[in-house]
């Protein structure tokens with residue numbers, strides 16, 4: 001943890017130990033107490049994020065950890081429905097960030113609505129406009145960024161740490177479910193009746209924007225349906241740049 005600055009050092013060690021011990025809620029509580037009003041959780045409404053939302057809501061942390069989501073303008077109908085359902089189920093008002101209208105207008109005018117199919121550069125440009133820039137706004141003046149990343153999601157993610165510094169946004173990034181196995185995640189969802197995206201039943205384990213996500217075959221890498229037309233690009237959109 002030598003790369004972690006002094007202001008984060010003690011809390012990073014505490015949260016890291018709690019995550020390693022399997023105590024995700026304790027990690028969330030430590031974050032909320034350590035930096036009151038400066039802890040945010042980015043939810044894409046995936047299974048992991050739904051579990052974290054349930055933990056935050058039922059532990060009474062929703063006033064202390066702001067939950068936000070990025071609406072790229074290209075989400076599945078099912079994902080938008082789930083956002084609504086989640087707000088109702090847990091009495092939340094998840095904050096939604098949209099891309100800058102001018103950015104999207106210029107992109108669509110110059111390159112059309114499907115430029116991401118033409119090249120990796122175009123795809124990254126679209127992700128930058130619709131995801132990365134809104135994320136920067138969401139993380140402004142924050143200290144801790146909570147994510148639903150798990151080591152079991154991909155080989156790239158397995159190489160990450162449960163607590164790390166995000167130098168781009170100058171925040172401590174914590175992954176309370178980092179060591180959850182697939183089985184543990186599913187058990188938690190069943191036991192706590194956590195609402196999840198209807199698309200999971202249709203072989204979409206990882207769900208992003210509608211045109212950029214396809215179903216996967218049983219046994220395939222869960223993230224292989226993301227940017228399905230690309231080869232070996234790491235299946236990441238720039239939100240978790242260290243990957």
Ligand code: SF4
Nearest residue numbers: 116126127130209212
């Ligand atoms: S996932 Fe696809 S539609 Fe969504 S922001 Fe990235 S390139 Fe654009």
